[in-house]
Amino acid sequence: xxxxxxxxxxxxxxxxxxxxxxxxxxxxxxxxxxxxxxxxxxxxxxxxxxxxxxxxxxxxxxxxxxxxxxxxxxxxxxxxxxxxxxxxxxxxxxxxxxxxxxxxxxxxxxxxxxxxxxxxxxxxxxxxxxxxxxxxxxxxxxxxxxxxxxxxxxxxxxxxxx
Amino acid sequence: xxxxxxxxxxxxxxxxxxxxxxxxxxxxxxxxxxxxxxxxxxxxxxxxxxxxxxxxxxxxxxxxxxxxxxxxxxxxxxxxxxxxxxxxxxxxxxxxxxxxxxxxxxxxxxxxxxxxxxxxxxxxxxxxxxxxxxxxxxxxxxxxxxxxxxxxxxxxxxxxxxxxxxxxxxxxxxxxxxxxxxxxxxxxxxxxxxxxxxxxxxxxx
Numbered sequence: 322x323x324x325x326x327x328x329x330x331x332x333x334x335x336x337x338x339x340x341x342x343x344x345x346x347x348x349x350x351x352x353x354x355x356x357x358x359x360x361x362x363x364x365x366x367x368x369x370x371x372x373x374x375x376x377x378x379x380x381x382x383x384x385x386x387x388x389x390x391x392x393x394x395x396x397x398x399x400x401x402x403x404x405x406x407x408x409x410x411x412x413x414x415x416x417x418x419x420x421x422x423x424x425x426x427x428x429x430x431x432x433x434x435x436x437x438x439x440x441x442x443x444x445x446x447x448x449x450x451x452x453x454x455x456x457x458x459x460x461x462x463x464x465x466x467x468x469x470x471x472x473x474x475x476x477x478x479x480x481x482x483x
Numbered sequence: 484x485x486x487x488x489x490x491x492x493x494x495x496x497x498x499x500x501x502x503x504x505x506x507x508x509x510x511x512x513x514x515x516x517x518x519x520x521x522x523x524x525x526x527x528x529x530x531x532x533x534x535x536x537x538x539x540x541x542x543x544x545x546x547x548x549x550x551x552x553x554x555x556x557x558x559x560x561x562x563x564x565x566x567x568x569x570x571x572x573x574x575x576x577x578x579x580x581x582x583x584x585x586x587x588x589x590x591x592x593x594x595x596x597x598x599x600x601x602x603x604x605x606x607x608x609x610x611x612x613x614x615x616x617x618x619x620x621x622x623x624x625x626x627x628x629x630x631x632x633x634x635x636x637x638x639x640x641x642x643x644x645x646x647x648x649x650x651x652x653x654x655x656x657x658x659x660x661x662x663x664x665x666x667x668x669x670x671x672x673x674x675x676x677x678x679x680x681x682x683x684x685x686x687x688x
Binding site for chain 2: 338339341362364365366367368370371373374375376377378379380381382383384386400401403404405408409410411
């Protein structure tokens with residue numbers, strides 16, 4: 322739906338300094354453009370729970386991080402994001418790939434479609450579902466609203482393949 | 484490793500670090516180390532990670548180290564917590580912050596839940612040998628690794644270790660204290676985070 326250049330430009334325009342990420346086939350295609358951006362630093366971690374903690378440290382250190390993961394990684398993230406977002410109340414923003422939302426050819430009946438949005442609701446993460454390229458600006462708008470409110474948030478990006 | 488290991492008291496090991504740290508260092512402590520650090524006196528740049536998500540202290544330290552490259556960041560983690568987030572060793576060396584020191588206080592047990600052995604400690608393992616944290620750190624790519632079982636040796640070396648270019652890994656063999664309690668949060672975490680960020684970003688590093 323979005324190219325790496327588009328996403329790198331979007332993150333830069335949002336004032337993001339560090340993108341903490343584990344790739345999937347959609348997000349991974351954005352990594353080269355993020356790495357090539359002079360205004361962004363890509364921080365690779367080994368599991369998604371780490372991503373929230375690294376982002377927490379970056380925020381505490383004065384940076385403006387963003388967590389970039391797939392929804393399966395959101396499931397893995399549980400206790401770490403609970404601690405970061407709700408104990409320490411850090412306003413970390415995430416961009417989360419929504420596996421199989423647009424196409425279930427590879428994984429018919431993918432349970433990501435069952436659990437992703439209820440899990441975001443359960444963790445009280447205010448998110449916007451992005452299903453078309455025309456909504457790209459909505460990511461920034463939601464980010465700015467969360468930043469100004471000092472609250473966490475997420476953009477849930479519909480993905481077309483597993 | 485098999486057989487008994489010489490172990491120093493954790494509180495003494497941390498007292499040595501407390502004396503050696505600079506005022507502008509950020510010190511992150513978890514679990515039993517957080518409890519002991521608060522006894523010694525946590526400064527405005529210190530993060531006793533209470534409440535925590537067990538295992539995340541090195542990752543938080545990595546983030547602060549990347550955001551504040553001019554400032555030393557020292558993480559004191561436990562072995563149970565380290566086992567929960569071994570990938571952080573690799574994430575740290577991938578980013579390669581020269582200002583990050585990861586200290587692993589290894590007592591072989593989950594001390595604050597009743598001193599049950601970790602899966603990495605010799606008594607809990609089928610082959611009776613403890614896992615090799617030093618080997619893990621080396622294999623993960625830490626620039627320098629050190630191990631101390633004796634308080635006097637640690638005290639003699641701590642200054643040069645903290646001054647070296649990192650990322651640095653230090654294993655301290657410490658004794659468990661049976662019956663010891665877990666750390667208590669010194670206050671609501673949200674306001675503490677705001678204060679810590681203010682000090683880290685405003686105090687000269």
